[in-house]
Amino acid sequence: MSITLIPIVRKEFRQIRRDKRILGVLLFIPALMLLMFGYALNFDVKHTSLAVYDEDMSRTSREFARQFWNSEFFDLKYYLKSKGEINSLLDGEKVRIVLVIPSTFSKDLARGQQANVQVLVDGANSFSAATIIAYVNSIVQQYSLNVLATAIQRSSGGVTVPIDFQPRVWYNPELLSARYLVPGLIAFILMIVAVVSTSLSVVRERELGTMEQMMVSPIRPLEMILGKTIPYMVISLLASASILAVGYLLFDVEIQGSLLLLFVVTFIFLLGSLGLGLLISTVAETQQVAFMIAAVSTMLPTFILSGFVFPIRNMPIVIQAITYLIPARYFLVALRSIILKGVGVSAFWDQFLFLVLYAALTIGASSYRLRKLLY
């Protein structure tokens, strides 16, 4: 059996090598996407343009305002002289946030009363607006605590402050940073690559008519399928390695756990994805249809529903139920466990089981259909 496997594998590799586009997609795009997502998909919102309208014009109000523009989250663009300018600045999107300090600010604070401060935020981009408000909140809270601490110190005279207030003005609501994205990206890219390239490869053979030609040879259907999927398996593994390499070099993502375990889990996930690609190839008649089915069934669900970008626990219950069907979801948990937390199988054995089930299902279903197709 193995003798005929080799020419098929060899042919497939030759074709891949010659097709510059596939080569680019398989090896370089993943790394490129990682770069893009890593640097661009950053939910930290920095350098938001700020305008300050200070009616108080006191030392206290200035000190308060300084907390904002000293942080890296806000850049002071305008120091307003009149209220009238506020609307035009916000409408014209010259600033995204306006801090309005009332004339009674310093007096209220000195009297131990609550001072009101108004913050006007451009809500057009609601996602970042929420983040901005969160930053404002934290800055204000810090400042409040500082004021309180100073007041306590003054009144009780010389008591050491039990709590250490280090102004920490960074705030990362979802802990989303490049590090966290790396495992998600691996799953995302692998899924797409494995499913799309496998389904295209088989359908192309059918379209060309070479499938029929091969059927009149001693080749067994199993050999042909294996021969076609092995190259993509190899390339997908290489792609994952390159993603991990880029992740390490540029984003300091170190693999905390076992490399072998990582390999095993990835391999099983790949098997399932390749199986899915094969299954798609048995229903699609042309390469275009195959590509569309493959892309839609992998890209959107994986991006939105696997927990890659949007946390599953924040989704409505119904949607959460649907996410149980997304294989990338299980893979992500396993990946994050291994890469970021460095734990062993025991921590995610149920996810692991699901992955094995996924692989068994897709490979079983596709073999059944292929056998019927290939007589």
Place this chain on the structure above:
Amino acid sequence: MQPAVVLDKLVKVFDGKTPVVAVDHVSFDVRRGEIFSLVGPDGAGKTTTIRMMCGVLPPTEGTITLLGLDIRKDKDEIKKHIGYLSQKFSLYGDLTVDENIDFFAEIHKVRDYRGRKEDLLQFTRLAPFRDRLAARLSGGMKQKLALACTLVHAPDIIFLDEPTTGVDPVSRRDFWKILSSLLKSGMTIIVTTPYLDEAERSTRVALMNECRLLRCDTPESVKDSFSSDVFEITCENARALRETMKNTISEQDIQLFGDRIHLLQPKGAMTQHDIQDQLKKQEIAFDSVREIPASLEDVFVSAIR
């Protein structure tokens, strides 16, 4: 010697909302060392029949025996002895000529095929293009490469499905030259074609129409069995002549060919002089009348009426 292929009451029905009969109780045999043509228009069942003979499609009913082996039971053994060139002549466009032949040799488990490959490259005159990607070959060269890939494992029988459809007559003739030279090695060649003139070149033909077999014999015998004589009448305005003749003769028996008319008459009923007299009597202008041998197309046309 036992025949190369025997088909016995072969039937193929495709399932679906309404089942479609593609091959309807077809029986014939193909002898060793002959060029056998399966002729008929699109939809006659030629391709379906040939695919069943190659083991690519399962028959619904009936048996197919190749070299004494049953297609249903010994498919794997049969595959070692046959070659198949499908209508699309499936080649790998992104592999070179050389690589394509290597691939097909290897999947047929041919050991030591280098010598044979060189022979084939010479034979098809593709040797100077061996490093060219198959996609960059002209149509005629692709066809020859596809043929070479079919022959690399030295099959006893080759099946060619419409190898010359859409190809100009010159290239077609070249192709048939190649086929006839293959016969020398004792190969049996089975071809499907919609061109009746190609059928004339074969050792034996099977005429198919609407999923059924009409006739199967040597071209000569098929033509000899034709129940009409054919006369060729040339004249300046053949169309007008036909209109006039339609008055006395059944339309089916008058066929127009550019500047000539073919007239069919029951065998032995009239001689060319009789016809000339008839035409003169009816004051119909013409240039010449002569009897010509019936063509396969004449037989086909009358067989499907």
Place this chain on the structure above:
Amino acid sequence: MMMNNDTTNNAVVVEGLTKRFGRFVAVDNVSFTVRRGEVFGFLGPNGAGKSTTIRMLCGLLEPTSGSATVGGFDVTSSPDGVKTTIGYMSQRFSLYEDLTVEQNINFYGGIYGLEGERLKERKSWAIGMAGLKGKEQQLAHSLSGGWKQRLALGCATLHEPPIVFLDEPTGGVDPVSRRNFWDLIYSLSSRGVTVFVTTHYMDEAEHCNTIGLIYSGKLTAIGSPTELKHKLDRYRIFEIRCEHPVDAMEQLQKQPWVVETSIFGSSFHASTLRDVDAFSEIERVLAQRGIALQRIEQIVPSLEDVFIHLIAEEDAKPHNNAS
């Protein structure tokens, strides 16, 4: 139906038409005229320049040099005018398989700008001509080859164009339908419609009034079928029946006075130079090889013989490379 004010008797006039793609000359200085109502056959190997020429004549491709006038419209300056004056049909590709007969006709009627009474009138003409009365609601894909062909012709001529291009219209269709189709072509032609046909069926080439052979971008020969056959007057064609025909062919091919051989089942054709006593020479060569001659007969050359020879002559010329 639109025809420019040019009232000459020529439907198509082509002069020095050339098309270059980079350094490759696809169509090389082609000139010919087609009279109104003529059936003009266009033959040649694939890649010889046929489709490129037709595309230029249909106003789809701009010539590199030379000129062509179709229906009075110049293809370079008024390609849109050309398109109003022609119909185009390709049997294997023209119809929408998943639409019904009627829907196909409506579609084509629409794109040719037919509407109202005129559309109705032409629609019933097309259905009648194609013999599809009662089948209007059938899906095009369920029609057999002969019906599809006629429907496609109907769709291509809905707007009554004075010039029609038929690209391999009878590919794969049964002989009876093919003959009926040519009847349709003749009736069009007798009503003054000029018909351009490309075909690979040699017997259909015989149906044409004039045939043009294109090879390597050049118009190698042009004339009526009879005229073209006379081009082979300097050869004699024989049909030979003997044992081991393949062997015999090989032996004869070696003789300098034998031009071409080709197999025909259990017999074969050989063409020889005229000034040779072919009968006895052939017998001699075969006897030398011990091959018994069963029958030898001189035959009238077919159009296929004409093309084989003309093309072989072209190939033999020094500036041509055959591949």
